[in-house]
Amino acid sequence: MPVDANRPADRYSPIIRALLVAFIAIIAGSACSRNDSPPAAGVALKISQRGGASPEHGTLSREHSVVVDVPETELATRFRRVADRCTGDSAHHCTILQSDLSSGQSPSGLIKLRIEPGAVEDLITFASGLGKLEHRSTTVEDLADSIQDTQSRVEMLTNYRKQLLELQAKAATNIDAAIKIASELSTVQSNLEHAAGEAAYQTKRVTTDIVTISFAVAEQRAFWRPIREAARDFLGNLSNGMSQAITAIAYIVPWLFVVVPGLYLVRFLWRRRGR
Numbered sequence: 001m002p003v004d005a006n007r008p009a010d011r012y013s014p015i016i017r018a019l020l021v022a023f024i025a026i027i028a029g030s031a032c033s034r035n036d037s038p039p040a041a042g043v044a045l046k047i048s049q050r051g052g053a054s055p056e057h058g059t060l061s062r063e064h065s066v067v068v069d070v071p072e073t074e075l076a077t078r079f080r081r082v083a084d085r086c087t088g089d090s091a092h093h094c095t096i097l098q099s100d101l102s103s104g105q106s107p108s109g110l111i112k113l114r115i116e117p118g119a120v121e122d123l124i125t126f127a128s129g130l131g132k133l134e135h136r137s138t139t140v141e142d143l144a145d146s147i148q149d150t151q152s153r154v155e156m157l158t159n160y161r162k163q164l165l166e167l168q169a170k171a172a173t174n175i176d177a178a179i180k181i182a183s184e185l186s187t188v189q190s191n192l193e194h195a196a197g198e199a200a201y202q203t204k205r206v207t208t209d210i211v212t213i214s215f216a217v218a219e220q221r222a223f224w225r226p227i228r229e230a231a232r233d234f235l236g237n238l239s240n241g242m243s244q245a246i247t248a249i250a251y252i253v254p255w256l257f258v259v260v261p262g263l264y265l266v267r268f269l270w271r272r273r274g275r
Helices: 007-035 038-050 072-087 117-128 144-170 175-207 225-232 234-274
Strands: 060-069 095-102 108-115 132-142 209-216
Touching (some): 060 117, 060 175, 072 108, 072 117, 072 209, 108 117, 144 175
Parallel strands (some): 060 209
Antiparallel strands (some): 095 108, 108 209
16 A cells, blocks of 8 residues: 655644744734833823823923023032032922033033923022023924824824734734734834834923023132132243244344345445445
């Protein structure tokens, strides 16, 4: 009785196919679990409910810049007072983004922070009271178009992901299609997370303001500081002056061989003309 050599392969092929489908399902399941992650879904829901912007603050992003002149001897102390006020103001979510304190020949200080709009005026008033307000400016940027574009991109990616999940359920027995769908789901999820992060950053920009406080000592420098700086730089300035003088002599000496004979020649001709 003839025996079909392909019968064992036919008997195990359904098992192999089932294992491959299960492996693809695990890969797709990990993508689905990423798709259901709270940050992406939460941001997408917030954008759809609020239209991509805070109802209270609209779509405007504000940045304030302040320059305060302080006494040089009080620069470090008043710098720390502003920094401590921000770190202690948790009620208005004050966060220091950048701080810089410089001493030496050009002392200065800078604090860049993010804070809720309702606390901006109190903070600027506090900083201005530490010295003399020299300059203040406010820059406003409308993010309406950017927020709308981000909202549309999140909605489009969310709908596309939903369609891919439906196709994945239908193509469970098609290995090639399941692999392509799982790969596309991973790409869509990555783009969706990027758009969700961008939406969160835009929300932060319209719900909080950036304030940059610069400390200068242009008018309130210490009385003896210019004298100390002049004494400190005396030797350096002396060496620079001597080097410049030597350089000038080096330029002048060659001209003496032309000027001196020329003067004698002019004098000789003048006397001869007089005779």
